[in-house]
Structure formats: structure tokens, C-alpha cells
Amino acid sequence: xxxxxxxxxxxxxxxxxxxxxxxxxxxxxxxxxxxxxxxxxxxxxxxxxxxxxxxxxxxxxxxxxxxxxxxxxxxxxxxxxxxxxxxxxxxxxxxxxxxxxxxxxxxxxxxxxxxxxxxxxxxxxxxxxxxxxxxxxxxxxxxxxxxxxxxxxxxxxxxxxxxxxxxxxxxxxxxxxxxxxxxxxxxxxxxxxxxxxxxxx
Amino acid sequence: xxxxxxxxxxxxxxxxxxxxxxxxxxxxxxxxxxxxxxxxxxxxxxxxxxxxxxxxxxxxxxxxxxxxxxxxxxxxxxxxxxxxxxxxxxxxxxxxxxxxxxxxxxxxxxxxxxxxxxxxxxxxxxxxxxxxxxxxxxxxxxxxxxxxxxxxxxxxxxxxxxxxxxxxxxxxxxxxxxxxxxxxxxxxxxxxxxxxxxxxx
DNA sequence: TGAGTATTTGAATTCCCCTTCAAATTGATG
DNA sequence: CATCAATTTGAAGGGGAATTCAAATACTCA
Numbered sequence: 492x493x494x495x496x497x498x499x500x501x502x503x504x505x506x507x508x509x510x511x512x513x514x515x516x517x518x519x520x521x522x523x524x525x526x527x528x529x530x531x532x533x534x535x536x537x538x539x540x541x542x543x544x545x546x547x548x549x550x551x552x553x554x555x556x557x558x559x560x561x562x563x564x565x566x567x568x569x570x571x572x573x574x575x576x577x578x579x580x581x582x583x584x585x586x587x588x589x590x591x592x593x594x595x596x597x598x599x600x601x602x603x604x605x606x607x608x609x610x611x612x613x614x615x616x617x618x619x620x621x622x623x624x625x626x627x628x629x630x631x632x633x634x635x636x637x638x639x640x641x642x643x644x645x646x647x648x649x650x651x652x653x654x655x656x657x658x659x660x661x662x663x664x665x666x667x668x669x670x671x672x673x674x675x676x677x678x679x680x681x682x683x684x685x686x687x688x689x690x691x692x
Numbered sequence: 693x694x695x696x697x698x699x700x701x702x703x704x705x706x707x708x709x710x711x712x713x714x715x716x717x718x719x720x721x722x723x724x725x726x727x728x729x730x731x732x733x734x735x736x737x738x739x740x741x742x743x744x745x746x747x748x749x750x751x752x753x754x755x756x757x758x759x760x761x762x763x764x765x766x767x768x769x770x771x772x773x774x775x776x777x778x779x780x781x782x783x784x785x786x787x788x789x790x791x792x793x794x795x796x797x798x799x800x801x802x803x804x805x806x807x808x809x810x811x812x813x814x815x816x817x818x819x820x821x822x823x824x825x826x827x828x829x830x831x832x833x834x835x836x837x838x839x840x841x842x843x844x845x846x847x848x849x850x851x852x853x854x855x856x857x858x859x860x861x862x863x864x865x866x867x868x869x870x871x872x873x874x875x876x877x878x879x880x881x882x883x884x885x886x887x888x889x890x891x892x893x
Numbered sequence: 894t895g896a897g898t899a900t901t902t903g904a905a906t907t908c909c910c911c912t913t914c915a916a917a918t919t920g921a922t923g
Numbered sequence: 924c925a926t927c928a929a930t931t932t933g934a935a936g937g938g939g940a941a942t943t944c945a946a947a948t949a950c951t952c953a
Contacts, residue, residue, distance in 0.1 A: 536931050
């Protein structure tokens with residue numbers, strides 16, 4: 492029998508397993524047995540901890556999102572120069588390649604968010620937080636006189652996050668020309684005209 | 693019994709029925725009986741024409757895509773002024789609201805494109821065609837001296853399509869603030885700085 | 894009109910997955 | 924070491940959807 496674990500440990504395991512299962516099979520096609528397999532357990536054991544699979548899936552999406560966001564914030568905290576921060580943030584919002592698990596997970600949400608309120612709210616709140624993240628960088632840069640913004644910081648920030656999102660989809664869909672490097676360059680092109688800063692990288 | 697139809701007519705019907713079924717139930721949740729119901733037939737009849745449901749679904753997605761693209765091209769053909777064309781194109785790339793069936797259909801593909809090569813190729817090719825569409829508008833405008841492009845037309849076009857895509861997701865996910873009008877304004881803000889044109893609307 | 898073929902139906906079958914639950918196992922606690 | 928509760932297994936059942944297929948029906952063409 493698989494090693495027993497405490498309630499909370501097992502729940503964390505299961506959330507991780509669900510995350511992997513969603514990426515592998517899709518948010519709408521993933522089954523109990525997939526999650527169980529990823530966790531190295533049987534379906535019954537999964538059900539013991541999460542009697543409702545859909546609840547586990549929501550938690551997995553939520554956790555994946557937090558992870559993505561926290562990671563970006565952490566990378567950001569190491570820098571002080573607004574221009575460097577901006578470049579770093581743009582890069583950290585893009586997948587490392589077509590298989591990047593964090594972005595694949597987020598992309599799974601896109602379609603479901605149109606059908607499910609829960610997923611819609613989840614995705615919307617992530618978007619808004621990311622917008623705030625950019626906005627504070629832009630505002631700081633403008634206050635320091637480093638950036639000369641072409642329009643208000645909210646508009647620019649919304650567009651920057653939107654570009655990240657969209658190129659995330661292109662990259663995971665394996666666009667033959669647009670990879671992480673190219674996408675970063677495209678977004679930077681916008682960021683340059685929007686901030687009036689060269690944004691070397 | 694339902695009226696009989698020729699092989700090719702029925703296949704066209706079924707593709708349309710599948711398109712509606714996908715929008716109603718989601719690409720990963722749609723089932724044979726949904727398609728049959730939309731077509732006014734029984735499951736057996738659907739299977740007679742498409743022994744493999746997934747093949748029908750791919751065809752339906754493809755048809756939906758063509759429809760979306762053709763519609764945009766048609767609206768475009770009615771205009772001559774590059775600035776008007778640009779504004780019109782931006783608007784026609786956005787959903788009319790959270791329930792817009794064409795965009796919902798496309799969004800359903802996003803996640804699947806990361807898992808399935810077929811869907812990845814479909815989505816990628818649509819993206820590229822939309823980029824070309826913008827590029828020809830921008831190039832024409834630049835040649836006529838109406839636009840002064842801030843970077844090469846390919847970069848700007850890619851970003852414009854990316855912004856459309858991303859705001860399409862936000863709108864279908866029912867972002868409380870960003871609706872069709874707001875999204876258009878956000879994209880126009882970029883288009884203005886990219887073209888050096890006021891782009892009144 | 895009648896024969897022949899293509900299409901559609903509807904019921905039977907099969908398959909797959911979720912759910913339940915009694916029994917087995919594990920680990921903690923005294 | 925013995926007891927007990929928590930966790931996990933595995934098999935049984937229930938339900939829903941895909942698949943199969945013989946029969947019925949609708950159209951075509953001679």
C-alpha cells in the first residue's frame with residue numbers, strides 16, 4: 492500500500508497531482524483516475540480527501556495561479572531600477588517554452604472561464620493583480636522621471652498583461668516563429684514606445 | 693423520419709450543428725447526442741457520416757474560424773480609408789459581449805491547442821492570417837503618408853492581433869470593467885501611438 | 894411504377910467512469 | 924504490545940454515453 496500521509500500533506504500532494512493531470516488531459520477531460528495516478532493512489536483515496544473532484548480542480552487552478560503570481564513578485568523584489576523591473580516582469584510573464592506547466596495550466600482556464608463563473612472570477616482576479624503589478628512599476632518610473640508615459644499607466648498596464656497572455660497562447664500552441672524570445676521582443680517594442688525608454692535587455 | 697439529405701449537404705449541416713453544440717457545451721464536454729440534437733437527427737445518423745466524432749469537431753472548429761475571418765474581411769472591403777479600416781478591424785476582432793459565439797468558439801481552442809497539434813495548427817494559422825490583414829492596412833496607410841509607424845508593420849500587427857485575442861478572453865470571462873467598448877479603446881490607444889494617427893471613432 | 898441503394902432510426906450492447914463500502918493496512922497513542 | 928482511529932485499497936454497482944446493427948424509411952433511376 493502507498494505510504495500513508497497526514498491529512499494536510501496528502502491534500503497538498505493531491506493539489507499538485509491535479510495540477511499535473513489538468514495539464515496532461517485538459518480541465519474538462521481530466522478524470523478522477525488521472526489525478527489518482529499522478530498521486531500514486533487509487534480513486535477511492537482521492538475521493539476520501541476530496542469527495543467532489545471539481546472542488547479539487549478549482550483548488551489546483553487556484554494554487555497554480557498563486558504560484559505563478561508569487562514567483563513573479565519574488566523575481567521583482569530583487570530589482571530596484573524601474574526599467575530593469577519592467578523588462579524582468581515582461582519576461583517572467585511568458586512561458587519558457589511550449590511545455591511550460593504554469594502557463595499551460597492558465598491557458599486551460601481560458602475556455603472554461605467563459606462557461607464557469609468560478610473560473611472566470613479566478614482568471615479575472617489574476618489579470619487585475621498583474622495589471623496592478625505593472626502599474627506600480629510604471630508609476631514609480633514616471634515619478635522618478637525615468638519613464639515618459641504615452642498614456643495613463645492603467646491603459647499601458649492592461650495592454651502589457653494582455654500581450655503576455657496572448658503570446659502565452661501562441662507559444663504553447665507552438666507558433667513556428669514566435670517563441671519566448673520573439674514574444675518578449677514584441678512586447679518590449681510596445682513597452683518602449685509606451686514609456687519612452689530604450690529598455691535594453 | 694427526418695428528411696433525407698445528400699451526403700455533402702448533410703455533412704455541412706453536421707458541421708454547423710457541431711459548431712453550435714461546441715459553443716453550448718464546450719469543446720471538451722460536447723457529446724454525440726448534443727450534435728445530433730442540434731442537427732435534428734439521432735446519434736446513429738451522425739455516426740453514419742462521421743464515425744469519429746473528434747474529426748467532426750475539428751472540422752467544426754475550422755469552419756467557425758473561416759467564418760470569423762471571412763466576416764472580418766467582408767466588413768473591411770466596404771471601406772477605403774486606412775484609418776477607418778484600422779478602427780473597423782479592431783472592433784470586428786472583439787466579441788460583441790460575453791456570449792459572442794464566434795469568440796467563445798475560438799477561446800475553447802486556446803487550451804486544447806497546447807495539447808493537440810491539430811488545434812495548435814488551426815489557431816496558429818488563423819493568427820497569422822489576421823496579422824497579414826493588419827499588416828496590409830498598416831503598409832497601405834504608411835505608403836499613403838497617413839500613418840507614421842513607430843516600428844515595423846509586422847511587429848505592430850502581431851501586437852494588435854495579440855491584444856484582440858487577449859481582450860476576447862477577458863470579455864468572455866466577464867471582466868467587470870473591460871467590455872467591448874473599453875477593450876476597443878485600449879487597443880486603439882496602442883494603435884494611435886503605433887501609427888501616429890488620431891484614429892477617431 | 895418498382896427495384897435497388899443510401900440514409901436514418903431505435904434498441905441492444907459495450908465501455909468507461911464515478912460512487913460506495915466493507916475489509917485491509919498503517920501509524921499513533923497509551 | 925495492544926488498541927483504535929485514520930487512511931487506503933479493491934471490488935461491486937450504477938449510470939450515462941458511445942457503438943453496433945438489423946429494420947424501417949426515403950430517395951433515385953430505370
